[in-house]
């Protein structure tokens with residue numbers, strides 16, 4: 400029966416093309432997964448082999464889309480992979496821009512300026528402050544200082560920042576990001592020159608004091624991150640030179656609720672075991688598979 404055959408073969412094709420995949424899988428479905436990750440801006444080879452780098456890209460993708468971060472490609476992850484692609488954060492149109500311009504290309508410009516450490520708002524409005532940042536950037540790069548963003552300035556803006564941006568500083572109100580939107584938050588110190596959103600910092604400091612009494616040293620190596628810091632880490636990650644980092648604007652580090660805690664020895668360490676047994680009482684959970692150091696305040 401031709402009609403039945405046609406239906407059956409369509410179903411078979413659509414089922415077999417998106418099977419649940421995890422690290423260790425091989426074959427055409429893995430190649431398809433890798434092609435889709437690449438199309439979304441993730442740096443993976445299309446070799447049909449689901450190795451650690453593909454797994455890291457899957458986790459980054461899941462984190463960026465608000466999915467549960469388990470590195471396993473099931474129906475929800477496939478659905479998001481097959482959804483129309485948002486432009487990657489550092490690409491997009493690069494028309495010549497000057498003060499008074501508005502729109503997505505200006506937002507892209509402002510994101511790039513932030514990635515290079517300039518403190519401008521990403522509001523799509525090329526005002527005097529953005530113009531001042533452009534002139535300062537041009538001066539720093541030896542370009543003609545005219546405040547107009549043409550091909551040469553774009554080329555330098557889209558290059559990798561040469562040095563890490565200055566770390567976040569604490570105190571009053573800072574620009575946090577939640578799901579890509581800027582949200583003012585207040586951060587407080589958690590020691591070691593790092594900061595968390597004040598409620599998370601208070602909980603962390605209580606936890607740290609109790610851990611110290613148990614002989615466990617909780618040291619934060621990365622807490623709240625500015626947009627420039629996240630962009631920098633994300634660029635390193637995309638180039639295969641850094642740890643998994645979420646798309647800028649989408650990291651819980653940017654909302655000030657995630658802390659990377661030094662756990663020498665990883666999952667087997669006494670620090671990790673103490674956290675596993677106690678952190679939940681202070682509101683912290685270890686919520687990224689494969690990262691024993693990453694703890695998020697969920698209260």
Ligand SMILES: [Zn+2]
Nearest residue numbers: 657658659693
């Ligand atoms: Zn982290």
